[in-house]
Amino acid sequence: MPRRYDPDRRQRIIDAAIRVVGEKGLAGLSHRSVAAEADVPLGSTTYHFKTLDELMVAALRQANEGFAKVVASRGGLADDRADLAAELAGLMGEWLAGDRTGVELECELYLAALRRPALRPVAAEWADDLAARLTRRTDPRTARALVALVDGICLQVLLTGVPYDEEFAREVLARVIP
Amino acid sequence: MPRRYDPDRRQRIIDAAIRVVGEKGLAGLSHRSVAAEADVPLGSTTYHFKTLDELMVAALRQANEGFAKVVASRGGLADDRADLAAELAGLMGEWLAGDRTGVELECELYLAALRRPALRPVAAEWADDLAARLTRRTDPRTARALVALVDGICLQVLLTGVPYDEEFAREVLARVIP
DNA sequence: CGCTGTTATGTACAGCCGTACACATCGTTG
DNA sequence: CAACGATGTGTACGGCTGTACATAACAGCG
Secondary structure, three states, X not given: OOOOOOXXXXXXXXXXXXXXXXXXXXXXXXXXXXXXXXXXXXXXXXXXXXXXXXXXXXXXXHHHHHHHHHHHHOHHHOOOOOOHXXXXXXXXXXXXXXXXXXXXXXXXXXHHOOOOHHHHXXXXXXXXXXXXXXXXXXXXXXXXXXXXXXXXXXXXXXXXXXXXXXHHHHHHHHHHOO | XXXXXXXXXXXXXXXXXXXXXXXXXXXHOOHHHHHHHHOOOHHHHHHHOOOHHHHHHHHHHHHHHHXXXXXXXXXXXXXXXXXXXXXXXXXXXXXXXXXXXXXXXXXXXXXXXXXXXXXXXXXXXXXXXXXXXXXXXXXXXXXXXXXXXXXXXXXXXXXXXXXXXXHHHHHHHHHHOO
């Protein structure tokens, strides 16, 4: 069987990994399941990613860009005239709206960093990036608090299944901003 | 080989499961690993817990009591004269201090509810219980916000590895309380 | 005592897993 | 063109997994 030359095989494997985690959860991620999803032989996934951690890092890094895109599409929180709390709450609303498999995926990869040291820098990247954006509008201390509150609210929505209440989020976020 | 009669075999299995998750993470939890840790044959774990989800539910429920005990030992947040934000911040400090394997364990089981519906009610129990305690001191809306912030701060500490800053937590929690 | 249902035990099965490795094939460079 | 390193492929191995099940030992009760 002739091998097919595939210049962006690596990228297709990452995409497949994201689909697998979205459908079967992080526990369902394996070299084999990814290979099947990407329609490539097993040896191909092990070649491009020696270890599963490597693959997870790549997937998490790419998943993070999902949130970054939502941020960017809303002006990157850069508008000094807009209400920061309202912007953040709107951001979360847009992110949490519609298909939640993407959100659950990002969260699951993000939370997996708790036990997988390899993922920790990538997760920290996400939090630091958001904090840095917020620091342009408020002090670092408040920025850190806002990130924590955003994390907590997202967690509650995803964990308990209650619908996202944007008005609640906006009002509570506003309390944190001095 | 004579079987040994063990009236609280079930409890010992749960304890062993908690130790396993603490040491090897949730991914390392299996009927076999628990059986080895509890020093019981494989058939015993499968008898008392038909499925792994059952075992996780029991473990999470027991782990939750770890936090509940910290709450109780500090008066259960019931002292109306004390500063609520300071009490909460102190609570988190005591919980996060010292050996963190217990905390990581609780968090990991808690967060696993994201993908395992069986764990969701137990996780919701934890959040609702804390919210109910707080509602005796403030309005339900604020209580929900405080729970979210507590979750978020704990997550940041565990995920990024920065040491817990009790003064920061107290001040930020106070901002949320109207 | 004898009977019954519960609890305990060992073993076996089929399946998935990560990893390693030899081999084929490609693009590229000398 | 030739040679080389990077990339793609198939297969095999040992280990771990959940689950099922037949058998044995128990506690409690009539």
